[in-house]
Amino acid sequence: MTQAPGAEPAPAVSALRDAVAAAEDALRAAGCDSPRLDAELLVADAAGLDRSALVTDPERGLAPSAARVAMESVRRRVAREPVAYILGRRGFRRLWLTVDRRALIPRPESELLVEITAELAPGRGRVHDVGTGCGAIALALADERPDLVVTASDASADAAALARDNAAALGLAVDVTVEPDLPRRIAEAADREEVDLVVANLPYVREADWSRLAPEITRYEPRAALVAGADGLDAIRALLAATPRGTLVALEHAPDQGAAVRAMLEGAETRPDLAGRERATVGRAR
Ligand SMILES: C[S@@+](CC[C@H](N)C(=O)[O-])C[C@H]1O[C@@H](n2cnc3c(N)ncnc32)[C@H](O)[C@@H]1O
Numbered sequence: 619m620t621q622a623p624g625a626e627p628a629p630a631v632s633a634l635r636d637a638v639a640a641a642e643d644a645l646r647a648a649g650c651d652s653p654r655l656d657a658e659l660l661v662a663d664a665a666g667l668d669r670s671a672l673v674t675d676p677e678r679g680l681a682p683s684a685a686r687v688a689m690e691s692v693r694r695r696v697a698r699e700p701v702a703y704i705l706g707r708r709g710f711r712r713l714w715l716t717v718d719r720r721a722l723i724p725r726p727e728s729e730l731l732v733e734i735t736a737e738l739a740p741g742r743g744r745v746h747d748v749g750t751g752c753g754a755i756a757l758a759l760a761d762e763r764p765d766l767v768v769t770a771s772d773a774s775a776d777a778a779a780l781a782r783d784n785a786a787a788l789g790l791a792v793d794v795t796v797e798p799d800l801p802r803r804i805a806e807a808a809d810r811e812e813v814d815l816v817v818a819n820l821p822y823v824r825e826a827d828w829s830r831l832a833p834e835i836t837r838y839e840p841r842a843a844l845v846a847g848a849d850g851l852d853a854i855r856a857l858l859a860a861t862p863r864g865t866l867v868a869l870e871h872a873p874d875q876g877a878a879v880r881a882m883l884e885g886a887e888t889r890p891d892l893a894g895r896e897r898a899t900v901g902r903a904r
Pocket of ligand 1: 722725749754773777799844
């Protein structure tokens with residue numbers, strides 16, 4: 619067939635099955651960890667379908683416009699952009715959160731902090747989520763424990779703006795503030811007895827480990843959301859130094875930081891994540 623001069627060739631309508639296979643090949647060649655899963659998520663999203671449609675209706679055609687969206691998504695993933703940033707959303711507990719490069723993508727292991735806090739916060743208690751990022755922990759708590767008064771803060775104005783957007787979109791009442799001086803804010807709030815429990819997934823990666831992390835992290839996620847000094851504990855230390863004695867604190871940390879974090883707290887207890895690694899410690903500020 620003759621094509622009009624200057625016109626772009628229309629991509630052929632391909633079956634979902636073929637689109638996924640082509641995407642999977644490209645992602646495997648790029649070194650992605652889970653090429654099949656990522657290919658399915660990106661193609662299904664481009665087609666506006668649930669991922670289950672790839673199994674139930676694999677011969678279904680992918681319209682040219684959807685194929686173009688899928689190709690662009692695959693191109694971004696080949697450059698190792700995380701799937702959550704490409705799709706613009708991430709599931710956390712019962713919520714779908716908008717995510718973008720303003721804040722860290724919430725990790726499944728951080729759901730443990732929600733479990734611990736939901737279990738330990740007193741009825742109608744006041745909980746403050748420090749370093750809230752996109753708001754994941756604070757919003758999940760507000761959703762699961764509607765009796766609590768949940769507030770949140772972040773040193774990053776960009777992250778706080780994203781958390782506010784998520785709170786508004788989900789209709790959850792969480793007041794989010796920007797707190798460049800975290801220790802002062804915590805000290806003041808706890809002094810005024812405004813907070814019963816402080817929950818925090820602060821940065822805990824060691825400086826020296828940053829360059830060894832996956833390109834998905836080092837190329838796309840905010841470094842300030844992850845790195846905290848030589849031993850990775852600078853942010854946690856600063857928080858605890860400012861938190862009045864006796865305040866209940868729940869902290870996420872790396873599996874090999876459990877002993878160090880326990881030593882900073884009174885009556886500390888560490889709980890494992892789903893992989894059985896020490897991941898979150900709760901105790902009272904000394
Ligand atoms: C590891 S991310 C976690 C984000 C979110 N809590 C989650 O679980 O997805 C740490 C967050 O703490 C914030 N942060 C880092 N240092 C901080 C500080 N000194 N005071 C307040 N927030 C801080 C970062 O901007 C980032 O959003």
